[in-house]
Amino acid sequence: MDYTILTNNPKVNEKFGDSHRVSFYDVPAESILSIAADMIDSGCVLLNHPLYGSVKPNETPYKSLLLKKKAGTYTWDAVSSDESRELINKAITAYNKFTHKKEDTSHDLLLDYQVVDLSLLASAAEAADE
Amino acid sequence: MRLEIGKINITDIRFAENSKIENGVLFVNPEDLKPVVLEDEKLKDVVFEIAKPGESVRITPVKDVIEPRVKVEGKGGIFPGMISKxxxxxxxxxxxxxxxxxxxxxxxxxxxxxxIDMSGPGADYTPFSKTINLCMVCEPVEDLKQHDYEKAVRMAGFRVAAKIGELARDIKPDETDVFETCGIKEGIEKYPDLPRVGYVSMLQTQGLLHDTYVYGVDAKKIIPTIISPTEAMDGAIVSGNCVSACDKNPTYVHQNNPVIEDLFAQHGKTINFVCQIITNENVYLADKERSSNMTAKLCRMLDLDGVIVTQEGFGNPDTDLIMNCKKIEAEGVKTVIVTDEYAGRDGKSQSLADADPAADAVVTGGNANEVIILPKLDKVIGMLDYVNLIAGASDKTLREDGSLEVELQVITGATNEMGFGKLSAR
Known part of the structure; x- marks a missing residue:
C-alpha cells in the first residue's frame, strides 16, 4: 500500500487500521479537507473524489480520503498535485455552500453515516489495491 | 433491433380475492404477492397499500419505482441478469x-x-403522483446489514413487478409503439444526410446504496460500452440507488427513459440515432479518467456528430459529467448535457461542483435546494420517523402543524437528470 487513508470515521479506522496506513483524526469533515489540502501542498495527490456520495456535504459528519505521494519513476498519477488541490478547493466551496446544517445526530444515524462512508471509501480502496 | 412495447392502460388498482387484469383494472390479492417477497429469508414482513392520484397520501421513504411488464415475444425475460436469465x-x-x-x-x-405526495403542492413535483401506486413496505429480519436489506428490497420489488406483469400476458394492448435501431453500416446507407447522434448515459456507481446494475453486473466494474437503446427500454438497466431522491433514476425511469424516447421520435427524420453508450460515476479518480477517456473514444470511433449526456446524482458525478463533456467535445463531437442544480436556497450559488467552457449547451432539471412547504396529509404509507433525516430536510422539517419544510431534494424525481420531470430553472 503506497497510500494513506485520511479519515474521521471510526469505522474506517477499525476496518483498515491493521491492513492499511490510516491517519485518523477526531475532527469535523471540513477539517479533514483542510488536512488533505496541507498534505497536497507538501507533495501528495488525491486518489478518490472528495465529494463522493450523494449524501450531501451538510449532513454526513464523515469524510475519508485516499492520498499518496506524488508519482516517481514508472508510476503515474490519475491527477496532478494542482488538480488535486483544485478538487479539494471545490469541495471546500461546496461545503461552505451548504450552510443549513443538521442538528440531529442520534447514535443510530451516526452509525448509518459511518457505514455508508466506509462503503464508499472501501470502493475506492479496492480500486487502489487492484 | 426492433422492440414493440404494447401499452396496457391501467385505470384503477383494487385489492380482491383473485389477482387479474380486467377492463383496465388491476385486481390484486396481497396474499398472492407476499410469498414472492418473503421467499427471501432476509425479509420478515411486507405490507401492500394502494395510493391513487389526488388522494391525501404521502409515501416515504421511497426506495425504487418500477413499471410492471411481461415479455411475450423475443429473447430474454424481465430484468435479465437480475431475476431472469x-x-x-x-x-x-x-x-x-x-x-x-x-x-x-x-x-x-x-x-x-x-x-411521493399524491396530492397537494408536493404532487406537482413528482412524476409518480400521476401513477396509481402499488406500494410495498418491507420489514427486514433483526440485525440485517444495510447492504443486505437494500438488495433484498431491490430484488423483491423486481419480483413483484414481474409477478404483476405476468397477469397481462394474454391481454391485448391498448396501443403499441415500435422502436427500431439499425446496424452501423445500415444506418449510414439509410440516412446518409442525417447527423449521427448518440446518447451517453452515466450510471450511478459510487458504492453502497449508490449502485446501478446492467444485465446483473454492478456497473462500477464495467468499462464504458455500447448498447442498443432498446435494451435499456427493455429492462437491461436497473437501479440499486437509494439516495438523492430528486435526481436519482429509479428503475421506472430507465424503463421509460425520456431521452431515448425523444431521440427515437426524431430517428430517421432529423437525426440518425446510432446507439447508447453507458458509463459510470466511480469515486476513484483513475476510474473517472479511464471511463471518460473510453467514452470519448467510443464517440469518435462511431463517427458521432453529437451526443446527449445525462448524469445521476450530485457532487462527485458532476466531475464525471464535465470530464465526459470536455473529452467528447475535444474529439470534435458536439455535446448537450442534462443535469440539475444545487444553487443554494436563493439560487445564487454555483450550480455544479465542476464546470468547463466546453459545457456550453446545458439542460437543467431545476434547483434541488429550492424550499417547499408540504402540508400535512391524512395518510402516510411507510413511516415519517426518518423525514427529518433525509437529504434536503433538517431538524426543523417536521413542523408542529404536521407540515414539512423541505428542499426539493426530498421529492422523488423532482429534478430528474434525464428530464423525466417537468421542472427547469430561470
Missing amino acids: VDTVGSGKTLALKGMAVVTAGKIVGFQEGI
Missing part, C-alpha cells in the same frame, strides 16, 4: 402496464430518501 433483451415484444407503478419503501439507512 441473462439473455440479450431489446427485441421482440414486451407488454407494459401504463399508469401504474410498484413503489418499494422501507427504512434502509436513517437518511434514505424519497417522498
Whole structure:
C-alpha cells in the first residue's frame, strides 16, 4: 500500500487500521479537507473524489480520503498535485455552500453515516489495491 | 433491433380475492404477492397499500419505482441478469402496464430518501403522483446489514413487478409503439444526410446504496460500452440507488427513459440515432479518467456528430459529467448535457461542483435546494420517523402543524437528470 487513508470515521479506522496506513483524526469533515489540502501542498495527490456520495456535504459528519505521494519513476498519477488541490478547493466551496446544517445526530444515524462512508471509501480502496 | 412495447392502460388498482387484469383494472390479492417477497429469508414482513392520484397520501421513504411488464415475444425475460436469465433483451415484444407503478419503501439507512405526495403542492413535483401506486413496505429480519436489506428490497420489488406483469400476458394492448435501431453500416446507407447522434448515459456507481446494475453486473466494474437503446427500454438497466431522491433514476425511469424516447421520435427524420453508450460515476479518480477517456473514444470511433449526456446524482458525478463533456467535445463531437442544480436556497450559488467552457449547451432539471412547504396529509404509507433525516430536510422539517419544510431534494424525481420531470430553472 503506497497510500494513506485520511479519515474521521471510526469505522474506517477499525476496518483498515491493521491492513492499511490510516491517519485518523477526531475532527469535523471540513477539517479533514483542510488536512488533505496541507498534505497536497507538501507533495501528495488525491486518489478518490472528495465529494463522493450523494449524501450531501451538510449532513454526513464523515469524510475519508485516499492520498499518496506524488508519482516517481514508472508510476503515474490519475491527477496532478494542482488538480488535486483544485478538487479539494471545490469541495471546500461546496461545503461552505451548504450552510443549513443538521442538528440531529442520534447514535443510530451516526452509525448509518459511518457505514455508508466506509462503503464508499472501501470502493475506492479496492480500486487502489487492484 | 426492433422492440414493440404494447401499452396496457391501467385505470384503477383494487385489492380482491383473485389477482387479474380486467377492463383496465388491476385486481390484486396481497396474499398472492407476499410469498414472492418473503421467499427471501432476509425479509420478515411486507405490507401492500394502494395510493391513487389526488388522494391525501404521502409515501416515504421511497426506495425504487418500477413499471410492471411481461415479455411475450423475443429473447430474454424481465430484468435479465437480475431475476431472469441473462439473455440479450431489446427485441421482440414486451407488454407494459401504463399508469401504474410498484413503489418499494422501507427504512434502509436513517437518511434514505424519497417522498411521493399524491396530492397537494408536493404532487406537482413528482412524476409518480400521476401513477396509481402499488406500494410495498418491507420489514427486514433483526440485525440485517444495510447492504443486505437494500438488495433484498431491490430484488423483491423486481419480483413483484414481474409477478404483476405476468397477469397481462394474454391481454391485448391498448396501443403499441415500435422502436427500431439499425446496424452501423445500415444506418449510414439509410440516412446518409442525417447527423449521427448518440446518447451517453452515466450510471450511478459510487458504492453502497449508490449502485446501478446492467444485465446483473454492478456497473462500477464495467468499462464504458455500447448498447442498443432498446435494451435499456427493455429492462437491461436497473437501479440499486437509494439516495438523492430528486435526481436519482429509479428503475421506472430507465424503463421509460425520456431521452431515448425523444431521440427515437426524431430517428430517421432529423437525426440518425446510432446507439447508447453507458458509463459510470466511480469515486476513484483513475476510474473517472479511464471511463471518460473510453467514452470519448467510443464517440469518435462511431463517427458521432453529437451526443446527449445525462448524469445521476450530485457532487462527485458532476466531475464525471464535465470530464465526459470536455473529452467528447475535444474529439470534435458536439455535446448537450442534462443535469440539475444545487444553487443554494436563493439560487445564487454555483450550480455544479465542476464546470468547463466546453459545457456550453446545458439542460437543467431545476434547483434541488429550492424550499417547499408540504402540508400535512391524512395518510402516510411507510413511516415519517426518518423525514427529518433525509437529504434536503433538517431538524426543523417536521413542523408542529404536521407540515414539512423541505428542499426539493426530498421529492422523488423532482429534478430528474434525464428530464423525466417537468421542472427547469430561470
